[in-house]
Amino acid sequence: MKFSTKQIHAGREKNISLYGDVNIPIHQSTSFVHDSVDQYLEKGFSYSRTSNPTIELLEERLKQLEEGSGALCFSTGMAAIHSVFDGILKTGDHVIISDVVYGGTYRISKAIFAKYDIEFSFIDTSKSEDIKKAIRPNTKIIFTETPANPTLKIYDLKLISDISKNHQILHVVDNTFMTPYLQNPLSLGADIVIHSTTKFFDGHNMTTGGCAVFSDKETFERIKFIRNTSGNIMSPFTAFLTLQGLKTLSLRLERQCLTAHLIAEHLNNHKVIERVFYPGLEDFPGHQISCNQSRDHGSLLAFIVKGDLNTGKKFADNLKLCLLAENLGSVETLVTHPASMTHGYLTQDERQSIGITDSLIRMSVGIEDPEDLLNDIEQSLASLHG
Ligand SMILES: Cc1ncc(COP(=O)(O)O)c(C=O)c1O
Missing domain, CATH: 3.90.1150.10 (Aspartate Aminotransferase, domain 1)
Structure with missing residues (x-):
């Protein structure tokens, strides 16, 4: 399927309604009944902090649009960034971030993660020599956002992904400004793509939401564990509205x-x-x-x-x-x-x-x-x- 078909139909087989609804219902249920203890999780769902059918359809669609191996939805874009940092970083690690990024990304780095002795270098990632100079043995993430908020500064995704790979560093890209319709960072070598779904996916100023799409299953599982533990999953209603916005x-x-x-x-x-x-x-x-x-x-x-x-x-x-x-x-x-x-x-x-x-x-x-x-x-x- 091409993009404009996928944005409407991808993953539609996951719509598990009894009645064949065109739009997946809002599965507004905290819990899902098991037929027996031995059949626990046989139907795929147990508790909506972990996963929920409406949210999972949106995740399947976003995964296919970004061409990743897994996607997770969050309560906001910042919750997605928080969980990705939380799942990958530990005390003593170092992160390189583009000098121009959304203000909230500065704030989460300096006001939250810095207190765990994680160091952040905000550098001009449009200069490959500056990136190479900034890399340390403990650098775990290079985080870019392109075009960057608010001056639209452009960073070369393929070049930065190549540098990251050479140093076994994860390249995390905030693709909010472009969406997968205009730009596919994973196909250019990035490891994780982040979106504030509040923006183009919703498209109508209705909801706040976020997502992360992963190139590999192992990192996806790690961040899924963080989301389940910290409880910052998207709501089923937000997922439903985002699915409707996404169609256009x-x-x-x-x-x-x-x-x-x-x-x-x-x-x-x-x-x-x-x-x-x-x-x-x-x-x-x-x-x-x-x-x-x-x-x-x-x-x-x-x-x-x-x-x-x-x-x-x-x-x-x-x-x-x-x-x-x-x-x-x-x-x-x-x-x-x-x-x-x-x-x-x-x-x-x-x-x-x-x-x-x-x-x-x-x-x-x-x-x-x-x-x-x-x-x-x-x-x-x-x-x-x-
Ligand atoms: C580029 C970018 N990334 C992330 C965010 C944060 O998203 P949210 O407001 O959904 O938490 C924003 C919000 O404006 C943004 O512009």
């Missing part, structure tokens, strides 16, 4: 990528815009790598409005159609002001060093009419000088 993923993304490209071109060379960040622009650093490793350049862009912190805030506040809301990947166009919102945990110096300036705006383009979106952006830009 490729259609939404095709439209979203087209409109994002259009807006990026429009803002590039605009007199009140200092800089546009979009991997589809030919002069964007990493454009060629994006062409090589991704089917399209995604639906996120960022731009610096000429001015200071207040100009950035005012631009975001004065939008009427685009919503000022902390999410991405949905049918609605959403904007954030990273310095105040998603990356507020970083210090001003840390933000400046990775290009998150005070008037940077991140935009996640939805499926509205492109002309309406451009009009909204223009009216807000015009209001800055009014």
Whole structure:
């Protein structure tokens, strides 16, 4: 099956309804009855902290879409990252993380795992020499996110996977911004792919969820044990809604990528815009790598409005159609002001060093009419000088 068929049908035989429902029911049950003690687990399920039929169908579908050997769903994207770190790292280990990643990934490293004497190096993983220099005998994970939140910095997945393999380090990729429709890190050599399903898989601002997809069964089993022990599995209702959102993923993304490209071109060379960040622009650093490793350049862009912190805030506040809301990947166009919102945990110096300036705006383009979106952006830009 091709992607757009798989997103609707993959794993459908796991829909174990008596009535042949087209949509798998929400199996809203903590426990599953066993016919006898000797037949314990014969039907595959016992307790919904461990597994549940609705969640398992979503996992099967995500596994097939990412071409992995196993997938696990979690209560949020951060829960997925937490469980992967928890299952792989021990005291004294070292992790390399790209210098530009989602703010929550900094926070979980510095505020939670660092207290177990696990060390984190945030480095420019677009430079292979820097990665090689940063590797230590105790390095266990190289964690990348590409394009990165919020400046869309691109990292070469194949190159980093090759370096990781040569040093027996796991390459973990946060593929939230691209989804398997646009990019398949496992096929480029990565070991684990992470998603916040809150974003494109849901696509409608309804649920928070996460998943991890594994290239090998052994790591999958290890993280499944962590999830069962710590209890951060997705809920059946979230899995049900995510399965419905997933059915239109490729259609939404095709439209979203087209409109994002259009807006990026429009803002590039605009007199009140200092800089546009979009991997589809030919002069964007990493454009060629994006062409090589991704089917399209995604639906996120960022731009610096000429001015200071207040100009950035005012631009975001004065939008009427685009919503000022902390999410991405949905049918609605959403904007954030990273310095105040998603990356507020970083210090001003840390933000400046990775290009998150005070008037940077991140935009996640939805499926509205492109002309309406451009009009909204223009009216807000015009209001800055009014
Ligand atoms: C790239 C990326 N990874 C992970 C997360 C965390 O996901 P969640 O909010 O579902 O915990 C986010 C959230 O914005 C994100 O943008």
